Amino acid sequence: MIPLIIRRILHGIPVILGVMTISFLLMNVAPGDPVRAMVGDYYDDATIESLREELGLNKSLGVQYLNFISKAFRGDLGKSFMTQRLVVEDLKQKAPFTLQLALGAMLIAVPFGILLGVFAAINRGKLIDRILIVVSLVGISAPVFWIALLLILIVGINLQWLPPTGFGGIKFLILPAIALGTRSMAMLARTSRAYMLDVLKEDYIRTALAKGLSQRIILFKHALRNVLIPLITIVAADFGSYLSGAVLTESIFGWPGVGRFALNAILKRDFPAIQGTVLFMALIFIVINIIVDICYAWADPRVREKLINE
Amino acid sequence: MSKIFNSLLKDRPTQLGLFLLLILLIMASFSGFISNENIQNLDYRLLPSGGINHLLGTDHFGRDILLRIIVATGISLKVGLLASSISLLLGILLGLIAGYFGKWVDTIIMRFTDIMMAFPVLLFLIAISATFEPSINTAMIAIGAVSWPPMARLMRSQVLMLKSREFISSAEALGFSHPRILFFHIIPNCLAPIIVTFTLGISGAIMAEASLSFLGLGVQPPTPSLGSMINEGKDFLRIAPGISVYPGVAIAITVLAFNLVGEGLRDALDVKLEK
Numbered sequence: 185m186i187p188l189i190i191r192r193i194l195h196g197i198p199v200i201l202g203v204m205t206i207s208f209l210l211m212n213v214a215p216g217d218p219v220r221a222m223v224g225d226y227y228d229d230a231t232i233e234s235l236r237e238e239l240g241l242n243k244s245l246g247v248q249y250l251n252f253i254s255k256a257f258r259g260d261l262g263k264s265f266m267t268q269r270l271v272v273e274d275l276k277q278k279a280p281f282t283l284q285l286a287l288g289a290m291l292i293a294v295p296f297g298i299l300l301g302v303f304a305a306i307n308r309g310k311l312i313d314r315i316l317i318v319v320s321l322v323g324i325s326a327p328v329f330w331i332a333l334l335l336i337l338i339v340g341i342n343l344q345w346l347p348p349t350g351f352g353g354i355k356f357l358i359l360p361a362i363a364l365g366t367r368s369m370a371m372l373a374r375t376s377r378a379y380m381l382d383v384l385k386e387d388y389i390r391t392a393l394a395k396g397l398s399q400r401i402i403l404f405k406h407a408l409r410n411v412l413i414p415l416i417t418i419v420a421a422d423f424g425s426y427l428s429g430a431v432l433t434e435s436i437f438g439w440p441g442v443g444r445f446a447l448n449a450i451l452k453r454d455f456p457a458i459q460g461t462v463l464f465m466a467l468i469f470i471v472i473n474i475i476v477d478i479c480y481a482w483a484d485p486r487v488r489e490k491l492i493n494e
Numbered sequence: 495m496s497k498i499f500n501s502l503l504k505d506r507p508t509q510l511g512l513f514l515l516l517i518l519l520i521m522a523s524f525s526g527f528i529s530n531e532n533i534q535n536l537d538y539r540l541l542p543s544g545g546i547n548h549l550l551g552t553d554h555f556g557r558d559i560l561l562r563i564i565v566a567t568g569i570s571l572k573v574g575l576l577a578s579s580i581s582l583l584l585g586i587l588l589g590l591i592a593g594y595f596g597k598w599v600d601t602i603i604m605r606f607t608d609i610m611m612a613f614p615v616l617l618f619l620i621a622i623s624a625t626f627e628p629s630i631n632t633a634m635i636a637i638g639a640v641s642w643p644p645m646a647r648l649m650r651s652q653v654l655m656l657k658s659r660e661f662i663s664s665a666e667a668l669g670f671s672h673p674r675i676l677f678f679h680i681i682p683n684c685l686a687p688i689i690v691t692f693t694l695g696i697s698g699a700i701m702a703e704a705s706l707s708f709l710g711l712g713v714q715p716p717t718p719s720l721g722s723m724i725n726e727g728k729d730f731l732r733i734a735p736g737i738s739v740y741p742g743v744a745i746a747i748t749v750l751a752f753n754l755v756g757e758g759l760r761d762a763l764d765v766k767l768e769k
Contacts (some may be wrong), residue, residue: 195608202609207621214625317507325750327701329708330724330742337735428616432705436728446617447709450624458621465614 188481188488192474201253203466204459208252211455212245256463262456266449271460274445279464281351282441285433286426288361289368294419297372302408304373305380316373323370328429332363332436349438360437364429368422375418379411386410413483420476424469502762511754514747522568528561543736553723553737554730562718563744569713570700570720570748573634577699580638582692585645590676592646593653604650607643615640616705623711633712637702645691652684686763693756697749704745720745 219236227235236242239262240251255262261271304316339359340348350356383389384407392402430443438444442461449457481488502508543551543559550559592603622636656662656679665675681688706712707721715722720741727737759765 198605199608199612202605203612206609206613210621210625321507321750321753322746325697325753326746327704327708327721327724327742327749329705329721330738330745333724333728333731333738333742337731337739341732424614428614431614431616431620432708435709447620450617450620453624462613462617462621465617466612469612469614 185478185481185488189474189478192477196470196474199470200463200467204253204256204463205249207459207462208249211459212248214453214455252459261460261463264449264457264460265454266452266457271456274457275442275460275464278440278442278445281439282427282430282434282443284357285360285364285430285439285441286423288357289365289426289429290419290423292361292365293369293372293422297369298376298412298415300369301373301376301378302380302403302411304377305384306403308381316377320370320373323366324374326366328363328367329432329436331366332360332433335359335363336436349436351438351440356437356439360433360439363437364426364433367429368419368425371422372415372418376411376415379414380407383407383410413480416479416483417476420472423472427465427468498762502758505758505761507754508758508762511751511758514751515755518567518571518748518751521564522571525565525568528565540730540734542734543740550740551734551736553726554734559723559736559740562723563720563741566713566718566720566723566741567744567748569630569717570703570745573630573637573703573713574696574700574748574752577634577637577641577703578692578695580635581640581642581645581695581699582688584638585642585691586649586681586688588642589646589649590653590680593650594657594672594676594680600650603646607646610640610643613640616702619702619706620709620711623706628706628711628714630713630717633703633706637699637706641695641698641702645688645695648687648691649684652687653680656680656683687765690756690760690763690765693752693759697752697756700745700749700752720748 219232219239219241233242240248243251259272261275263269264271264274267274300316300320304313307313336348336359339345346359347356348359389402389406392406397406427443430439430441431447432443433439434441434444435447442464445457446461446465448454449461503512539552539556540554541548541552541556543549548558548560550563552558553562588603588607592600618640619633619636622639623632626632662675662679665679670679703712703719704721704724707719708725710722710725712721713719723741724738724745727734727739727741730737
């Protein structure tokens, strides 16, 4: 197990380096002068030159690149032009809000998604199964920002059950979490339905049935367990999609997380903040993937074998 | 072949998907007849839906929502098709090369694929669109340029599977050139998963374009786009929710159509895609 963990982590390092390189290059082919973007049009050339020197932007691209990488590894992502604070500080402040939102979305998506999927599977072919299939397909096909606006319109404005937008207590979290979680709930419902149908066809289920075990025991003890393991990967992959979805959801609901920060940074050409958030999100994505692989290997001996021999 | 068509046409969800696709195509072909005057009519009269002249009402500029949706859907289809084609080409090429040549070529390409997968897609798209001038073309190319990794992985695994088969070894023994083996022996044998991934990729691309346009970084006004229509209606949610709601329905239907057909194809062609 330990060598596997180490190998996974070592595998992640070049990926992170690659992400840093691409985001650095992207920022440098971007037209427009970052220093001008930072100070606005009110400064004379001398001030701008001295600022450029201070930021190390007058050095060659190679030197800038090495500076960026070595600083980033020491946890220094530079200073945001927008907030005039260290990007790391901004991220530290905003990340918990995005985490809250993502966990909220997960809390809605995972239990309900799996429950609906399993429920549809055991009622295969019946009307309720068909309805669930259609509903989940619509859930996958509808854009997250549209679902967000519908929630604001129906729950926030017409019914006035919850505040439409804004930030505060748990009341404000519910709508954005539903908006962000809907798509992945629909995906999970579909996948768990398909897995459940596969598992129900297995020999060990037939054996259990033949032994005369009750439906409920078979369902929860034999079938569901085997469905849950492959679902780990899906749930984790969805976590990555929450980060992208958070950009839209947070902007619509005015949620002060990393997603909205990233969008503002991009629109204002705040290069250090853009690089910082991209790096941060990629890092989370990679860490989650490593954790998933480890969980997966831990839960399923066949996968462990395969990953070790890879 | 006819067996595949039969099982495809028998499947209820696929029937629905094909039907929706047909309607969308008819709508798109009509969009050519809608003149700019019709959709740029600025008399600033916001009308509710249900009127005879304006079935879905008008927006805050007095523009007919239905006509704008028809034009915008056509644009969505075009962007989806072209973006998915770009990612198809990139993915096939990189996957083929990685799988066929193996060794360090494979390592480099697959590492690059890992890196691309680690980027938060939407953020990457937003960054590209904001960096270069936002437009339909930028959006299309950006979406194609970031969504090829699944296709590359798929191609690579297909090639690895086929490489050990006898007909490829005999082609090699006969001294066929690499391109000939790749394009005439390997690609024809993985058409089924390519078609399925391509179809499902269209719905992903349409969704991505809608998200970008919603943020103002995709299709630029006055050209109508479903995403930007939803964004424009955002401020009128209380008095005229239709401005936002109807274009969303159009996106959902379009994406649904491609999802249904893609999944129908997957089942009919018996393709197993990696998750």
